[in-house]
Structures are given as C-alpha cells and as structure tokens.
Amino acid sequence: MEKPAITLENVKKVIGGKTIIHGLTFGIYPGEVFGFLGPNGAGKTTTIRMIVGLMSMTEGNIYIQGHSIKKDFKKAIKNIGAIVENPEMYKFLTGYQNLLHYSRMAGGVSRERISEVIELVGLKDRIHEKVKTYSLGMRQRLGLAQALLHSPSVLILDEPTNGLDPAGIREIRHYIRRLAEKESLAIIVSSHLLSEMELMCDRIGIIQKGQLIDVQTVNDFVQDEKQMSVAFTVDDIDKAVRVAAEQCHFKIVKTKSDGIELQLEKEQIPIVAETLMKNKIKLYGIESTAKTLEDKFLEITGGKEIV
Amino acid sequence: MSSMLRLIQNENMKIYRKGTNRIMLLMLVGLILAAGLILKLNTPSPKPHVNDSWKQALIKENKNLEKEIKKVPKESQSYLKKEIAINQYRIDHHLPPVNGLHIWKFVDLMTNLVMVIAIFTIILAGGSIASEFNSGTIKLLLIRPVSRTAVLFSKYIAALLYAVLMLVVLFIVSWLVGGILFGFNGLTQPYLQYHNGHVTETNMVLYIFKEYGLNGVQLLMYVTLAAMISSVFRNSALAIGLSIFLLMVGPTAVQFLSKYDWVKYVLFANTNLTQYITGTPVVSDMTLGFSIAVLAVYYAAFVLIGWLFFTKRDITA
Ligand SMILES: Nc1ncnc2c1ncn2[C@@H]1O[C@H](COP(=O)(O)OP(=O)(O)OP(=O)(O)O)[C@@H](O)[C@H]1O
Ligand SMILES: [Mg+2]
Numbered sequence: 001m002e003k004p005a006i007t008l009e010n011v012k013k014v015i016g017g018k019t020i021i022h023g024l025t026f027g028i029y030p031g032e033v034f035g036f037l038g039p040n041g042a043g044k045t046t047t048i049r050m051i052v053g054l055m056s057m058t059e060g061n062i063y064i065q066g067h068s069i070k071k072d073f074k075k076a077i078k079n080i081g082a083i084v085e086n087p088e089m090y091k092f093l094t095g096y097q098n099l100l101h102y103s104r105m106a107g108g109v110s111r112e113r114i115s116e117v118i119e120l121v122g123l124k125d126r127i128h129e130k131v132k133t134y135s136l137g138m139r140q141r142l143g144l145a146q147a148l149l150h151s152p153s154v155l156i157l158d159e160p161t162n163g164l165d166p167a168g169i170r171e172i173r174h175y176i177r178r179l180a181e182k183e184s185l186a187i188i189v190s191s192h193l194l195s196e197m198e199l200m201c202d203r204i205g206i207i208q209k210g211q212l213i214d215v216q217t218v219n220d221f222v223q224d225e226k227q228m229s230v231a232f233t234v235d236d237i238d239k240a241v242r243v244a245a246e247q248c249h250f251k252i253v254k255t256k257s258d259g260i261e262l263q264l265e266k267e268q269i270p271i272v273a274e275t276l277m278k279n280k281i282k283l284y285g286i287e288s289t290a291k292t293l294e295d296k297f298l299e300i301t302g303g304k305e306i307v
Numbered sequence: 308m309s310s311m312l313r314l315i316q317n318e319n320m321k322i323y324r325k326g327t328n329r330i331m332l333l334m335l336v337g338l339i340l341a342a343g344l345i346l347k348l349n350t351p352s353p354k355p356h357v358n359d360s361w362k363q364a365l366i367k368e369n370k371n372l373e374k375e376i377k378k379v380p381k382e383s384q385s386y387l388k389k390e391i392a393i394n395q396y397r398i399d400h401h402l403p404p405v406n407g408l409h410i411w412k413f414v415d416l417m418t419n420l421v422m423v424i425a426i427f428t429i430i431l432a433g434g435s436i437a438s439e440f441n442s443g444t445i446k447l448l449l450i451r452p453v454s455r456t457a458v459l460f461s462k463y464i465a466a467l468l469y470a471v472l473m474l475v476v477l478f479i480v481s482w483l484v485g486g487i488l489f490g491f492n493g494l495t496q497p498y499l500q501y502h503n504g505h506v507t508e509t510n511m512v513l514y515i516f517k518e519y520g521l522n523g524v525q526l527l528m529y530v531t532l533a534a535m536i537s538s539v540f541r542n543s544a545l546a547i548g549l550s551i552f553l554l555m556v557g558p559t560a561v562q563f564l565s566k567y568d569w570v571k572y573v574l575f576a577n578t579n580l581t582q583y584i585t586g587t588p589v590v591s592d593m594t595l596g597f598s599i600a601v602l603a604v605y606y607a608a609f610v611l612i613g614w615l616f617f618t619k620r621d622i623t624a
Contacts, residue, residue, distance in 0.1 A: 049622070054446060054621065087447070088444050090321060092324055093320070106452065107310065
C-alpha cells in the first residue's frame with residue numbers, strides 16, 4: 001500500500017495543565033479527502049495548528065511526506081498549503097500583492113503560476129484591488145489561492161466553506177474533489193457543515209473532546225444503518241395500513257395525511273410496492289429518507305454538547 | 308541569503324504600502340520645513356561684518372565672560388570656559404563668526420529630530436511584529452519554508468532600514484532647507500571643537516555625521532526595546548506606548564536619581580552618548596567605553612528575549 005502523505009503519531013497537546021488533544025493517531029493518503037468533523041471546541045483547529053507547526057506538540061510526532069514537522073520544519077512545511085481558521089490576509093495590500101508576498105517566501109513560484117492560481121479561484125477581475133474591499137467569500141478564495149500557490153502535495157483547509165454562498169460552496173467542493181482526484185493531493189477539511197462533508201470527503205474522522213472517536217469511509221458511514229424509513233403515497237390509507245400489516249408484516253412507523261411510512265431495508269421496497277398494487281391500492285410515489293451523516297454525527301457525539 | 312533579501316523585500320512592501328508609514332515620512336519633511344520657516348521669521352537677518360569690528364566685539368564679550376565666571380558656581384563654569392576658548396580661537400585664527408543662523412547651524416539644530424525619527428521607527432517596529440498577531444496574518448506568515456528567526460530578523464532589519472532612510476531624508480532636507488533659507492555661503496564654516504581646554508577645527512560634515520551616529524545609537528536601543536516588547540506581548544499599543552514613555556521619561560528619571568551610583572547601570576543613563584561630547588555624564592565617573600559596554604549588554608538581552616519569545620511560543624492568534 002502507498003505511504004500516507006501525513007501521519008499523526010500519538011499527538012497530544014496540553015495547555016495550562018489541561019489536555020486538549022488526547023493522543024491522535026491517523027494517516028491521510030495521496031488523493032484522499034479526509035473530513036475532520038467535530039463540535040465546537042473539539043480540537044480541530046488545535047490539531048491543524050500542530051500539523052502546520054504553529055503550535056508545538058506536548059507528545060507524539062507528525063510527519064509530512066516523511067519529514068517531521070518538529071525536527072525538519074522547512075522540508076515538511078514545503079509540502080503543505082493551508083488555511084487556519086479565517087484566511088487573514090494583509091488588508092492594505094491588493095490580492096495580487098498578497099500572493100506575491102507568499103510566493104517570495106516559497107521560492108520558485110513563477111508569475112505564470114500566480115496568474116494560473118488567480119484564474120483557478122476566479123478572482124481575476126478583482127485581484128488588483130485592496131483586500132479590505134473584498135467580501136468574505138472573496139477572501140476565502142484568496143485564502144485558497146495562497147494555499148495552492150506553491151503546488152503543495154498536502155492541503156489543509158480549516159472550515160473552507162465558511163462565509164461562502166451556495167454556489168461558492170459548490171465550486172470549492174469541485175476544486176477539492178478535482179485536486180484530490182486529478183492531482184493526487186492529500187486534503188484535510190474541517191467543518192461543521194455535515195452535509196458538506198458527505199459530498200466532499202472520502203473518509204471522515206470524528207473528533208470530540210480531543211479524541212478521535214471514529215474514522216470511517218463516507219459510504220460505510222451512510223450505509224452503516226441498513227434500515228431506512230420509506231414513505232409510500234397512496235389513495236386509500238386505511239387499506240394500505242391493513243395490507244402492509246397483514247401481508248408484509250412490516251411495522252408502520254406512522255400514517256401520514258397522504259400515505260404511510262415504513263421502516264424497511266432497501267431490497268424490501270419493491271416487494272411492498274408490488275403488494276400494495278396487487279391489492280388495488282393506487283401508488284403515487286415512493287420516497288426513502290436515508291439516515292444522513294448529520295443524524296449519524298449527532299448520534300455519535302450525543303447532541304450538541306460542547307467541551 | 309537571497310531568501311533573507313526576499314523576506315526584507317516583503318517587509319518593505321508592507322511598510323511602504325501602509326499609509327501611516329508614508330505619512331510619518333511626510334511629517335518629518337514638514338517638521339524640518341516648519342522649523343526652518345519659524346527660525347527664519349524670528350531671527351534678524353545677519354549684518355555683514357565691517358572690517359575687523361567682530362574682533363573687538365569678541366574681545367569685549369570675553370571680558371564680560373571672564374567676570375561672570377567668577378560669580379557662577381563651579382558646575383556651570385565649564386560651559387563659559389568653552390565659550391571663551393572658542394572666541395579666543397576665532398580672534399587668533401581670523402575666523403569671523405557668522406551672525407545668526409547659517410546652513411550648518413541649522414543642520415546641527417535639526418539633529419534633534421533624530422528623536423522624532425526614533426519615535427516613528429518605534430511605531431513602525433512595535434507595530435510590524437505585533438500587528439501580524441493582532442490581524443491573524445502571522446498564521447499564514449509562519450507556515451512557509453522559512454525559519455521564524457529569519458522572519459523576525461527581516462522585520463527588524465526592515466525597520467532599521469526605514470530609520471536609515473529617515474536619517475538620510477533628515478540630512479538632505481535640512482541641508483537644502485538650511486541652504487535655501489539661510490544661504491549656502493556658510494558651507495565653508497569649520498566646526499570648532501573644544502576638548503580639555505583645547506580648540507580644534509574639524510570638518511562640519513564629519514561633526515554632523517558624528518552627531519547622527521551617536522543619536523543613532525540611542526535610536527537603535529529604543530527601537531530594539533520596542534521590537535522586544537512587541538515580540539513578548541504581541542500587542543502593538545503596549546510596545547509603542549511603553550517604548551515612547553520610557554524614551555521620554557527614562558533620561559529625566561536617571562537625572563533625578565543621579566546621586567545613586569547604581570544609576571550608571573540603568574539603560575537610560577547610557578543611551579545618550581552625546582553626554583560625553585557636549586554635556587557632563589549622568590554619573591561623573593562614567594566613560595564612553597563604560598556606556599558602550601552597558602549598552603551592548605542591554606542590546607544582547609533585548610535581542611535574545613525578543614527572539615526566544617518569537618520563535619519558541621505557540622501561535623494562538
Ligand atoms: N491557547 C489556548 N489556551 C487554552 N485553551 C485553548 C487554547 N486554544 C484552544 N484551546 C481549547 O482547546 C479546545 C479545542 O479548541 P479548537 O479551537 O481546536 O476547537 P475546534 O474544534 O477548532 O472548534 P471550532 O469548531 O469552534 O472551530 C477548546 O476547548 C479550546 O477552549
Ligand atoms: Mg476551529
């Protein structure tokens with residue numbers, strides 16, 4: 001198996017006698033989008049700060065493409081592009097001057113590359129204006145631009161969709177998928193927007209109170225629970241209830257004004273439909289509502305409790 | 308090395324794109340112009356000397372000074388002695404004094420503005436480190452393949468370069484303003500230096516540069532102090548406020564406490580090196596060498612503390 005681009009080994013952080021991160025161990029592979037999910041104060045930003053070397057680790061180590069961020073900072077950080085919390089840029093400089101600033105620090109970033117990145121994040125028209133005139137969404141885009149400037153192999157984005165409109169969120173999601181699939185970047189995305197994670201990530205790690213309590217692929221996550229509730233829209237509700245109970249032996253979750261809702265597995269949906277139709281019940285629609293990641297997340301973390 | 312140059316280039320971009328830093332440069336020029344105009348309007352235009360009448364005048368003045376010297380207390384005598392010696396030197400060497408202001412006298416007066424430059428540079432240096440923390444830009448600044456040490460020193464060097472630029476502007480503008488307002492004919496005036504009862508002639512430019520150099524040491528100390536406070540507390544208001552406060556109050560405080568011997572180890576007793584050229588030292592047994600040694604120790608401590616706090620602490624901004 002290929003080597004992970006980032007490896008965390010038993011990473012701990014203690015601040016003022018309080019353990020904020022309790023020994024995180026995981027790896028992220030090239031081409032993978034890893035979702036870092038957790039309620040407020042779970043320790044997502046703290047972990048990201050340690051990965052990029054802004055905070056020291058109390059224990060453990062982090063390797064980026066094999067280089068320890070502790071001992072070999074320059075070699076390790078070269079491979080990382082990141083946004084930590086909000087993408088704060090120099091407001092009195094233009095977007096372009098900001099990018100020029102970071103390109104000088106990376107070395108080997110050509111003017112062509114700067115233009116390319118500006119084009120990619122869609123800031124071409126406003127790039128020569130001062131950042132103080134930018135909207136939150138535009139700052140987020142500029143943040144993404146500075147993270148991609150030096151063509152890193154690891155991308156770390158702390159809440160990248162914060163402040164973006166739905167179209168912007170979609171766009172970012174597309175970049176992220178494309179960067180992972182086409183350019184094999186290893187990407188960490190932290191977010192509270194759970195529905196977002198579902199669409200964007202390959203794997204999701206749930207962190208709570210500084211502990212990684214679950215890591216699963218998105219598919220496993222969603223399909224974990226096989227039972228789903230399925231709503232059948234019918235004309236004769238009473239008859240449908242009787243038929244479903246007598247002939248299919250299914251538990252009726254509830255009866256609705258326009259139909260019934262059953263707790264089923266996927267394979268049972270056509271059977272129920274057929275039975276209903278055989279009994280001359282008119283079937284207008286079938287709608288299944290799978291358990292969302294959000295339900296799952298709240299189930300695992302036990303609601304909205306903050307550390 | 309070239310990576311250091313690029314970092315300094317970045318810092319310069321941030322310095323000169325910020326409105327306040329450009330305004331400070333303009334203010335300096337404005338101050339010189341204002342000072343020149345005020346002096347011009349308040350000093351009567353000098354009358355040209357008629358024959359050797361200036362010699363008679365100086366002889367008369369010296370006689371008065373001789374009388375006065377007997378009346379004043381011992382501490383004030385050295386200044387009068389210096390005046391007498393210089394007047395005598397002029398009489399002996401046929402060097403008529405220029406009445407009123409002349410170009411070099413104006414440039415010399417304007418060396419007082421080095422303290423204003425110090426304040427401007429404190430504002431810049433104190434802000435340049437802490438503002439990265441206040442605005443959160445420090446996060447994106449420190450996740451580059453560059454050591455924190457290099458980032459810190461690029462900021463420090465850029466601030467000092469700004470001070471050097473201001474000093475150059477001060478010299479050129481005060482020379483031009485002095486020349487335009489008071490005439491360039493004073494250019495040939497030598498500087499008469501009084502030292503241990505002897506008067507020697509030195510080049511005016513050399514003398515002015517020496518003044519700049521000695522005041523520059525003071526500037527360097529306060530700017531380094533401001534940079535250290537900025538790095539330790541990550542707060543620009545505190546760094547700027549405290550440094551300027553110390554710059555204003557420190558030297559006066561040590562004068563008050565000058566009867567205690569330990570005062571000579573206090574930073575502010577040593578920052579003003581011109582005390583060895585013009586005035587008397589804060590504590591009488593202090594020497595130039597002593598002050599330089601004390602300053603070197605403080606300087607090393609400031610740099611070390613500032614560096615430790617900048618490179619070793621977590622970034623939580
Ligand atoms: N400098 C600090 N000193 C003390 N405690 C801190 C510090 N920084 C973070 N913490 C604590 O560490 C915990 C994790 O914070 P962190 O910012 O990593 O959470 P997060 O998962 O990013 O939350 P959010 O979703 O709100 O961004 C919190 O309980 C926070 O109070
Ligand atoms: Mg966070």
